[in-house]
Amino acid sequence: MRIVSGIQPTGNLHLGNYLGAIRNWVRMQDEMEDGQQALFFLADLHAISQPHTPADLHKGTLEMAAALVACGIDPKRSILFNQAQVPQHAELQWLLNGTARMGWLNRMTQWKDKAGKNREGQSVALFAYPVLQAADVLLYQATHVPVGEDQKQHLELARDIAQKFNNDFASEDTPVFTLPEPIVPPEAARIMSLRNGAAKMSKSDPSDMSRINLADDPDEVMKKIKKAKTDPEPLPSEAAGLKDRAEALNLVTIYAALTDRSVEDVLREHGGTGFGAFKPALGELLVETLRPISQRFTELLEDREALDAILAQGAAKAREIAVPTLDAAYRALGLVRG
Ligand code: TYM
Numbered sequence: 001m002r003i004v005s006g007i008q009p010t011g012n013l014h015l016g017n018y019l020g021a022i023r024n025w026v027r028m029q030d031e032m033e034d035g036q037q038a039l040f041f042l043a044d045l046h047a048i049s050q051p052h053t054p055a056d057l058h059k060g061t062l063e064m065a066a067a068l069v070a071c072g073i074d075p076k077r078s079i080l081f082n083q084a085q086v087p088q089h090a091e092l093q094w095l096l097n098g099t100a101r102m103g104w105l106n107r108m109t110q111w112k113d114k115a116g117k118n119r120e121g122q123s124v125a126l127f128a129y130p131v132l133q134a135a136d137v138l139l140y141q142a143t144h145v146p147v148g149e150d151q152k153q154h155l156e157l158a159r160d161i162a163q164k165f166n167n168d169f170a171s172e173d174t175p176v177f178t179l180p181e182p183i184v185p186p187e188a189a190r191i192m193s194l195r196n197g198a199a200k201m202s203k204s205d206p207s208d209m210s211r212i213n214l215a216d217d218p219d220e221v222m223k224k225i226k227k228a229k230t231d232p233e234p235l236p237s238e239a240a241g242l243k244d245r246a247e248a249l250n251l252v253t254i255y256a257a258l259t260d261r262s263v264e265d266v267l268r269e270h271g272g273t274g275f276g277a278f279k280p281a282l283g284e285l286l287v288e289t290l291r292p293i294s295q296r297f298t299e300l301l302e303d304r305e306a307l308d309a310i311l312a313q314g315a316a317k318a319r320e321i322a323v324p325t326l327d328a329a330y331r332a333l334g335l336v337r338g
Pocket of ligand 1: 006007020021132133148189190200202
């Protein structure tokens with residue numbers, strides 16, 4: 001078993017990232033047995049696919065590293081690094097560009113959403129983004145990739161690329177790449193914006209009121225939850241009653257995920273409650289969950305050298321694991337390397 005996953009270091013770590021992915025990273029790390037390995041990285045190379053400010057990317061990368069450690073990623077047990085320190089990611093991407101098909105990339109919903117009507121004006125990197133993501137996991141022979149729902153399509157593409165590469169360039173009994181399995185949490189796969197139940201909670205939403213950041217202080221958290229969009233109806237006693245009530249469903253989903261219960265179970269207890277009472281209960285729960293995380297985050301950020309060292313050590317280990325697979329890919333393609 002080898003677990004691999006990544007997060008873009010742009011903007012803050014928010015509740016969607018935490019409940020949709022990072023909490024699973026930590027759980028999988030904590031349940032790992034001898035001989036298993038977990039690699040978690042900051043996708044800084046992906047971050048340059050859209051307009052960015054270099055100073056913000058630099059700062060964001062260190063902050064995201066601190067946030068992951070604050071959430072429970074232990075650099076002694078997991079390999080934590082940023083892509084830019086492991087050039088094998090970019091190298092393998094180029095090799096995979098020969099296998100990925102334009103038609104496959106054209107079908108990616110993230111590409112369609114981000115490019116909108118202005119495809120011609122987008123960077124080549126935004127279009128080729130999923131090929132780099134495939135390289136990220138195939139480079140390490142990942143077996144399990146914990147992600148939120150929105151990344152599932154990219155991982156299916158990674159499997160398609162791996163399969164085609166193996167078919168075209170490797171013999172059946174010695175494939176170059178392992179096909180990775182996405183691991184999506186049953187509850188909390190998709191946490192929605194607090195302002196619009198039809199849009200996912202995202203760091204690119206211009207309104208900070210749409211998301212809970214892991215570094216928000218208790219007052220901000222309470223304010224955001226109290227102002228979250230809802231409807232005037234009380235909570236139903238069964239999940240079917242939340243149909244067509246996306247905002248209400250989102251708040252109950254967050255509550256369920258935080259308490260490790262199902263939506264049904266939360267509604268059995270809170271059915272009939274109005275949002276005037278449910279929101280403060282949810283706010284308290286969030287404040288208690290985030291308190292230790294934001295405390296550790298602030299402490300970690302003060303020791304810049306320690307953060308640099310964590311990333312440098314993680315990158316050294318990642319490079320070591322990456323080299324044999326990259327070599328095998330070069331060989332399979334018939335590329336001469338001295
Ligand atoms: P990113 O940085 O957008 O998000 C990091 C992780 O958080 C999950 N997530 C969510 N889950 C539930 N509800 C939400 N509202 C929500 N928003 C984000 C994402 O699904 C993701 O698991 N392309 C990736 C980063 C990446 C990667 C990889 C992931 C690069 N290479 C290889 C896995 C494997 C991205 O931009 O995630």
